Structures are given as structure tokens and as C-alpha cells.
Amino acid sequence: PIPEGGFPPIHRDDPESMLRGMAVDWMREVWSDAPNTDVFVQVFNYRYSEDDVLNGRIAENLRWAFEQLSGEQGFDVVPPEPEDSTAARSRTLPSIWVIRGLSPRATTHAIARGYWSFPTISFAALPRTAPMQSWLFTLEGFLEGNEEKIRAAIMRTLMEDEMQQWLMTMLATHPAYEGRSIRRALTETLQSLRVETMQLSNGTHLASVFIRPPTRSLREWRRWVAELRTRRYRSFAIGTGRVRNVAQCAGCTSVAHLTHLCPFPRIPGWNG
Known part of the structure; x- marks a missing residue:
């Protein structure tokens, strides 16, 4: 069941x-498919493997799951394939599977729910084109997990003149704000800034930071976020936040929480 x-x-x-890390040929082949006929699949607790028995079992379970949720057969279940230059132990080894050859109805149905958990396999069903991300970074170094003070430290950077101008330039070309006041768009974007804190067993405070994306340009978003990830966030009340190295959850692959804090295993009925 879908949780409340x-x-x-x-x-x-x-x-x-x-x-x-995905092979260019893999991506080129998948992107040659007709729109709304593919579903990307992030299998829970899966990392790239050349264990044929494991991959065969996952393929079999995915085929059964998609037959159940779509009522269709005859589609292809395709494992990830790394680029030749990707090192065998590299953290960039791909883990995404793809289901090819579904009907648009089945594709829409799988992606609309998003997350599926069966007795033998749990996974996220994702669209071929990923949306812009709201997660900016995770900070460490603050002496307390006071979300209000951490948010104020980040806001100090976002309120710098050059940063304000950069944000307004991006918002001016954002389709969602066409015909609207850029100042109002800026205010709404800054108001969307959100902080989620957690404390580790050793007492360290971590803060994941989110904001509504101010642009739909991937290149510009990357430039802006790369700049933010070089900064230090000083609160002058609870210390300074430093951007923590990106670490994926081993279960769901989210970067916003640590593996032992993954929320999915705590969902009633989740079989991951």
C-alpha cells in the first residue's frame, strides 16, 4: 500500500x-525507443554486478513484477552496462535497469506510482528523463542541529548581491514565472529553502539542504550548485557548516540520508 x-x-x-558510468551505446539504444515505452528501474539494495546468477534472478523477478503491474508480456528487461573506461571498483558503476517495450499505458502506470515492493523484489520506477533536483548538499560541522539557525547561515549566502543577481537571471527565463514579477519569483524561491537535520551516534550533526530549482537549464543549474558546494556556511551562533562529500544510501541510492536511516525499510509492507 502507498503510505500516508x-x-x-x-x-x-x-x-x-x-x-x-553507463555505456554510451546503452543510452543511445534506449533513447532511440519511442516515447513512453521505457521505464528506468532502481532496484533496492542493488549495485552493479557481473554475477550472472544474481542478475538473472533480478531479471526474472522484474519481469514477473512488470507482468503483474502492467498485465503485459514480451517486453525486454535490460541490466546496466558500464562504459569500457569505468573502473571495476569505481563508485560510478551504473545500477539502473530499464524495461523496454511497454505500452504507454503501462509506462505511465508504473511511473505514476513510482515505488513498488513485491515479496521478491522492491524498486523505484522512474521516467527516462529525470527532473531537476531540489537537493543542494549536506552540511557537517555545525555544533547543534538547530534548523532555523542553519537555514539562516545558508540564507546569508543566498542573499549576497551577486547570488541574488544570478538567481534573478535564472528565474527570468524559467517558464513557470513567465509574465510574473522576478522579485516575487525570487522571494518564493528563497522561501522554499528547507533544512533537514540528523545526528549521528558520535554526536555529529548533519543538515541536508533543499530548494526549489530556480532554472530548468541543466547546465546553469550545475554551475550554480557547483558554486554553492564550494562555500562555507557560517552561522556565528552554532559554528560553520562545510559541504560533506556526496554519499549514496546503499538501499535506495538517495543522497539525502545515510544508509542506516533509509526510510523505505520502515514503510509497512516494504519488502526491500
């Missing part, structure tokens, strides 16, 4: 991060 309030989102450090 919906499933937790899988946050990524880049909209295209799920395709890192």
Missing part, C-alpha cells in the same frame, strides 16, 4: 547521476 503522505523521494546530487 506518499513515498519518500529519492534525491540525487545531479539530475543525470543515475546514468553515471
